[in-house]
Amino acid sequence: MATQGKEAQGDVPTRRVELVVALLVVAGGVVVVVDSLRVGIAWAEDGPKAGYFPFFIGVILMLAGGLIAVQTLAAWRRRAGEVFVTREELTPVLKMLTPTIVYVVAIYFIGIYVASAIYIAGFMLWQGKFRWWTTAAASLGVPIALFLLFEIWFLVPLPKGPLEAWLGY
Amino acid sequence: MLEDVGNLMQGFAVALTWKNLVFMLVGIFLGVLIGVLPGLGGANGVAILLPLTFSMSPTSAIIMLSCIYWGALFGGAITSILFNIPGEPWSVATTFDGYPMAQQGRAGQAMTAAFTSSFVGALFAVILITFLAPLVAKFALKFGPPEFFAVQFLTFCSFVGMGREPPAKTIVSMMVGFALAAVGLDTVTGTLRMTFGATELLQGFDFLVAVIGLFGLGEILLTMEEGLAFKGTKGKIDLNVVLKTWKELPRFWMTSLRACLIGCWMGITPGGATPASFMSYGMAKRFSKDGDKFGEGQIEGVVAPETAAHAAGTSALLPMLTLGIPGSPTAAVLLGGLLIWGLQPGPLLFVEKKDFVWGLIASMYLGNVVGLIVVLTTVPFWAAILRIPFAIIAPVIVVICAIGAYTVHNKMFDVAMMVVFGVVGYLFKKLKYPLAPLVLALVLGDMAETAFRQSMLLSGGTMTVFFSNGLVGSIMVLALGILLWPLLGRLRAWLRAREDAAAAT
Numbered sequence: 001m002a003t004q005g006k007e008a009q010g011d012v013p014t015r016r017v018e019l020v021v022a023l024l025v026v027a028g029g030v031v032v033v034v035d036s037l038r039v040g041i042a043w044a045e046d047g048p049k050a051g052y053f054p055f056f057i058g059v060i061l062m063l064a065g066g067l068i069a070v071q072t073l074a075a076w077r078r079r080a081g082e083v084f085v086t087r088e089e090l091t092p093v094l095k096m097l098t099p100t101i102v103y104v105v106a107i108y109f110i111g112i113y114v115a116s117a118i119y120i121a122g123f124m125l126w127q128g129k130f131r132w133w134t135t136a137a138a139s140l141g142v143p144i145a146l147f148l149l150f151e152i153w154f155l156v157p158l159p160k161g162p163l164e165a166w167l168g169y
Numbered sequence: 170m171l172e173d174v175g176n177l178m179q180g181f182a183v184a185l186t187w188k189n190l191v192f193m194l195v196g197i198f199l200g201v202l203i204g205v206l207p208g209l210g211g212a213n214g215v216a217i218l219l220p221l222t223f224s225m226s227p228t229s230a231i232i233m234l235s236c237i238y239w240g241a242l243f244g245g246a247i248t249s250i251l252f253n254i255p256g257e258p259w260s261v262a263t264t265f266d267g268y269p270m271a272q273q274g275r276a277g278q279a280m281t282a283a284f285t286s287s288f289v290g291a292l293f294a295v296i297l298i299t300f301l302a303p304l305v306a307k308f309a310l311k312f313g314p315p316e317f318f319a320v321q322f323l324t325f326c327s328f329v330g331m332g333r334e335p336p337a338k339t340i341v342s343m344m345v346g347f348a349l350a351a352v353g354l355d356t357v358t359g360t361l362r363m364t365f366g367a368t369e370l371l372q373g374f375d376f377l378v379a380v381i382g383l384f385g386l387g388e389i390l391l392t393m394e395e396g397l398a399f400k401g402t403k404g405k406i407d408l409n410v411v412l413k414t415w416k417e418l419p420r421f422w423m424t425s426l427r428a429c430l431i432g433c434w435m436g437i438t439p440g441g442a443t444p445a446s447f448m449s450y451g452m453a454k455r456f457s458k459d460g461d462k463f464g465e466g467q468i469e470g471v472v473a474p475e476t477a478a479h480a481a482g483t484s485a486l487l488p489m490l491t492l493g494i495p496g497s498p499t500a501a502v503l504l505g506g507l508l509i510w511g512l513q514p515g516p517l518l519f520v521e522k523k524d525f526v527w528g529l530i531a532s533m534y535l536g537n538v539v540g541l542i543v544v545l546t547t548v549p550f551w552a553a554i555l556r557i558p559f560a561i562i563a564p565v566i567v568v569i570c571a572i573g574a575y576t577v578h579n580k581m582f583d584v585a586m587m588v589v590f591g592v593v594g595y596l597f598k599k600l601k602y603p604l605a606p607l608v609l610a611l612v613l614g615d616m617a618e619t620a621f622r623q624s625m626l627l628s629g630g631t632m633t634v635f636f637s638n639g640l641v642g643s644i645m646v647l648a649l650g651i652l653l654w655p656l657l658g659r660l661r662a663w664l665r666a667r668e669d670a671a672a673a674t
Contacts, residue, residue, distance in 0.1 A: 018600055025341050032348050035363045039355075047626045050360035053618045054351040057344050064340040071337070084599060085394065092393040097592070100386070100567055104584050112572065120564040128560030138561050142568065154221050156576055 010087030015079045018072045025065030032058030099123060111161030113143040173303055180527030184535055189232050192225075193532065196233040197540045200240015205248055205551050207559075208389040208566045211241035211482075212498040212608070216377040217385075217573030219506050227510040228525055232532040234506060235486075238499050239291065239536045242442075242482050243544045246283035246475060247551050250276060259442035259478040262450040266463060266470030277410040279471050280548060285418060286425060286472040288541045290479035293429040294436065295533045298487050302519070302530070305491040309516035314623035315634050315641045317492075321617045323648040324494050327438045328606045330651035333447075335601065342597065343606040349374045350614020357622060369582040376611040377577045380502060382587040383604050385570040387594020389563055411545060414468075421472050424453045428473050432480025436496050437488055442481040449477030483533065490514055490526065494613065498605050501612045 036051030036058055043049070072079070085093070099119060106115040121139035124130050150156045151169065160169060183189075203214035215234050222230035245260035250267035263283060270279035312320070329339045352363045353373030364370040418425075428449040435445035453473035454463045463470045485496030486503070493515035495501035507514050512522060519526055574587035597604060610617075628634030636642040 014600075017596070021596060021600060021602075025345070028345065028348065032351075032363065035365075039360045039362055043630060044358075047357070048622050048630070050355040050358045050362055052625075053621055054348065054362060057347045057351065060340065061344040061348060064337045064344065067337045068335075068341065089394045092396075093390050093595070096390055096393045096563065099564075100591075101588060103567070104571065104588055107571070107584065108581060112568075112575070116568045116571075119568065120561075123564040124560055128558055130558075130560070138565070142565055146568070146572065150572070150576075154224070156220060157579070158572060158575060159581060 010090075012084045012086075012090065013080070014082035014084040015072055015076055017084045018079075019069055022065050022069035022072060026062050026069065029058045029061030029063075029065055032061060095127065099126075107159055109161060111164055112159045113147055114161055114163050116143045116146070173300060176303075176523065176527045177299055177531060179524070180529075180531030181535075183228060183524055183528035184232060184531040189229055189532070190535075190539075192229050192233040193236045193536055193539050194543070196236025197240040197243075197536065197543050200237035200242075200540075201244035201247070201544060201547070201551060202240075202554070203237065204241035204244020205554060206562060206566060207254070207392045208385055208563070209569070210384055210388070211238050212502055213381045213383075213385040213570070213573070214241060215499055215502045215506075216380045216577075217569060219377065219502065219509070220573075220576035222506070223509070227507075227512060228528045230510065231503070231506065231525070231529055232536070234503060235529065235532060236536040236540070238482070238503070239533075239540045240543075241499075242291070242479050243284060243287055243540050244551070245478075246280065246287065247544070247548060248555060250279045250283060250471075251552055252555060259446045259482070260474070261443070262446040262474035262478075263471055265450065265474075266465070266467050269464065269466035270468070270471070273466050275466065277407070278414045278468065279466075281411045281414040281545070282418060282468050282471045283475045284541055284544050285415065286428070286476040287479040288537055289425055290429055290432055290476035290481075291483045291537045292534070293476075294433055294480045294483035294487075295530070295537070297433055297484060298490075298533070299530055302487055302491050302526075305487070306516040306519040309492055310520075311640075312516070314620045314627065315637065316644065318617060318620035318624050319635060319641045319644040319648065320492055321494060321613055321620065323644055323651070324438075324488075324609070324613075325606065326648040326652035328603070328609075330654040331435075331438070331444070332603055332606075333444055334603045336655050338600070338602045339606055342602045342604065343610045346607040346610025347614045347617070349379070350376075350611050351618070356615065357619070369580070372578070374586065374611065375577050375583065376608055377502065377505060378574045378583045378586050379590050379611055380498060380608055381570050381574050382590025383594035383597075383608070384498070385573075386567065386587060386591025387598060387604075389566060390591060390595040391598060392559070393563065417468065418472070421469050424457065424469050424473050425476050427452055427456070428476035429480045432477035432482075433484040435477070436481035436484030438496075442478040442485070442497065445481035446474035446478040450474045486533075490518065490529075491516060493616065495609060498608045501609055505612060 032054055036055035039051040040049035041051040041055040043052075099122060103115055103119040106118070117139045120142055121135050124135045124138060150158050199218065200211075200214070203209040203211070209217075215237055218234065218237065222234060225233070242259075245255060246263055246267070249255045249260040249263040250271050253264050253268040255261040255264055267279045267283060270276065325343055328343065329336045332339050348363075350373065353361070353371055355362050361371070431449045431452065432442070432445045435448070436442065450463075450470065450473050453469055454460045457463070457467075457469055459467055459469065482497065482499070485500040487496070489495040489500040489504050493504065493513070495504045504514055512518060512525065570587060571584050574583045575581065577583055594604060597607075624634050628637070634641075635645045
């Protein structure tokens with residue numbers, strides 16, 4: 001509260017995130033209501049139509065999201081000092097999230113085992129600054145263990161890429 | 170009553186095979202591991218391992234999965250006491266007195282107290298389940314669609330009325346769950362809802378994927394934000410400490426009993442283990458004669474929250490088994506498992522699948538005994554695991570979450586969704602939207618909708634069907650009462666403030 005009205009450079013204020021999420025909730029509610037109206041919210045010959053129940057859900061979503069938005073706006077001044085996440089906190093979160101998104105996209109192309117090995121190795125080198133042999137042991141050991149567990153013992157096929165195809169799996 | 174004891178003995182015969190005992194041990198071990206590691210908890214741990222159990226017999230599978238749950242409940246205490254990091258939300262209250270005890274060199278004592286009270290709480294809840302579940306199931310056989318909807322309504326109202334979060338946010342979280350549950354093919358009319366032409370959405374959103382994302386990746390993101398350093402004390406337990414602590418514990422029987430009752434109440438009405446542990450800690454602090462020393466390392470401050478958390482976690486299975494309504498996210502995942510094995514939880518389960526139900530209940534007794542022994546003997550090992558740097562653990566957990574999300578339906582789309590749910594989980598957690606109602610609504614959405622529609626069919630479209638007889642009427646009134654409870658409190662505060670203002674002028 002000491003920093004009332006003033007936000008440090010790069011800090012994300014809570015009130016703004018709160019408002020955005022509340023408005024997204026309202027938007028979600030609108031989507032649900034519109035789609036329910038499309039499939040019909042009335043009574044057909046054999047009972048209620050498909051939109052009957054979701055329509056209420058959408059309406060409640062809009063109301064509850066709207067309430068939170070209004071409450072946030074009403075307390076806009078008072079909540080000026082609240083920081084949702086500081087820049088120092090946001091950096092590690094993004095450093096986690098970005099590689100994860102890349103990892104998931106990579107699974108499409110090179111399969112989950114190779115992608116996991118690269119992901120673990122990359123993360124360890126980038127964030128942990130481990131010695132290369134620790135990195136190699138963890139990043140190769142985990143996918144190999146997973147391969148044995150899923151493909152060989154439990155016979156649960158996971159996404160595979162060119163390397164596994166080359167090895168005959 | 171006698172019949173139940175007989176059934177239970179038969180259950181022990183089912184559960185006490187070598188094969189099932191091994192599954193129990195494996196389950197407890199995995200469970201403690203999940204409980205100790207950040208980002209993996211009871212709910213998403215069970216969700217990830219669920220697909221691996223499809224090839225087992227349902228009884229063995231549920232025994233192993235429920236043991237993972239007990240293990241996770243035990244494991245949360247280890248990190249709280251040694252590292253001041255709650256491995257699970259319900260062990261936050263354990264850090265208040267557990268960590269100071271560890272700093273004073275009494276970690277062994279604190280952990281013995283925590284594990285023993287967990288065991289006592291769970292045992293109390295299992296005994297309650299043994300004798301209450303058959304009665305509830307018998308009673309619920311009379312339920313029609315309106316009654317089922319009313320009970321589900323009660324479940325969701327108690328989230329709003331009894332949660333610690335702002336009611337509007339609880340409602341949002343719940344409705345998001347219901348909305349996501351409605352996506353896809355409507356089973357009654359065959360209409361496509363909210364798919365917007367995307368074939369990936371035909372089957373809708375699977376709650377297992379949501380659980381893995383919300384609780385797994387979301388938790389990892391939060392842990393990253395808080396920093397990676399684990400600074401902890403050494404954990405060691407020897408027989409001497411255990412025996413000495415056990416001699417001390419009976420003094421706290423009153424605290425323990427109170428915690429058991431709070432826990433069971435919060436577990437059956439889905440308040441959940443986390444509020445139960447806080448409530449129990451608060452009560453113990455108020456009633457204890459050493460109340461003002463709480464927070465400085467009182468054993469009683471460890472006993473109270475741990476007992477309540479375990480009692481709540483265990484009794485959450487009672488409504489899951491008897492009514493098909495889970496009392497916690499983990500119970501919801503177990504329910505999902507039952508559905509996949511073709512077992513419909515609910516009152517009929519007690520009639521049609523007697524072996525299974527009583528085998529499971531018997532395994533709850535055995536699992537907790539096994540769990541207590543395992544955790545007491547393996548603490549140093551778990552403490553060592555926590556010394557592995559987070560920069561290794563974090564990516565490995567994300568990999569495991571990705572695999573878990575993929576194996577639910579063998580779809581890459583689910584892995585992408587898991588990441589989305591992870592971000593949602595992070596945002597919701599930081600903005601104090603509760604996650605449990607979202608998961609439960611996603612699980613129960615279809616069931617609640619079906620019950621609602623059938624009720625409407627019965628009545629021809631009027632809401633009066635929910636007050637048409639004494640049973641459904643009283644459940645609805647109770648539900649509405651709980652729903653409006655926070656409003657009442659606010660009204661009273663407002664009236665008092667006005668009185669004060671009037672008195673001042």
